[in-house]
Amino acid sequence: MDNEFAKHEKDYMKTYEEKGYTxxxxxxxxxxxxxxxxxxxEPADLTIVAEHRYEGMSDPSDMSILYIxxxxxxxxxxxxxxFGPNSDxxxxxxxxxxxxxxxSDxxxxxxxEN
Known part of the structure; x- marks a missing residue:
């Protein structure tokens, strides 16, 4: 599988949806x-099985994190x-x-490895 799946959150989200994370x-x-x-x-009810961080193309302080x-x-x-100064x-x-x-990851x- 190609290591560089996507450049944007939506591309990763689509790939995870195809793997059952709907x-x-x-x-x-x-x-x-x-x-x-x-x-x-509650936090104790969740498991994070992957995460991906992104920086904005035009503004590096425009960051986000995608939790799976x-x-x-x-x-x-x-x-x-x-993620960053504009986060909730x-x-x-x-x-x-x-x-x-x-x-975990x-x-x-x-x-x-597929």
């Missing part, structure tokens, strides 16, 4: 909620966060609270 999530009142489910998640996540209820999906601090803190033991498409 759930969408939103953040509300300190919790992550499944868009198509009634599931509510699996939940304790079987949902698999992605969550895109602003509460959402960033939520993701920073995910236990270190629940963070096991689904990272750049490490896929």
């Amino acid at each position: 759930a969408g999530f939103h953040f509300k009142e300190g919790k992550l909620l499944g868009n198509d489910s009634s599931n509510v998640y 996540i699996e939940t304790n209820k079987g949902e698999k999906g992605t969550m895109l966060l602003g 601090l509460e959402l960033s803190e939520f993701f920073n609270s995910i236990p270190e033991s629940q963070i 096991k689904a990272n498409i750049n490490l896929d």
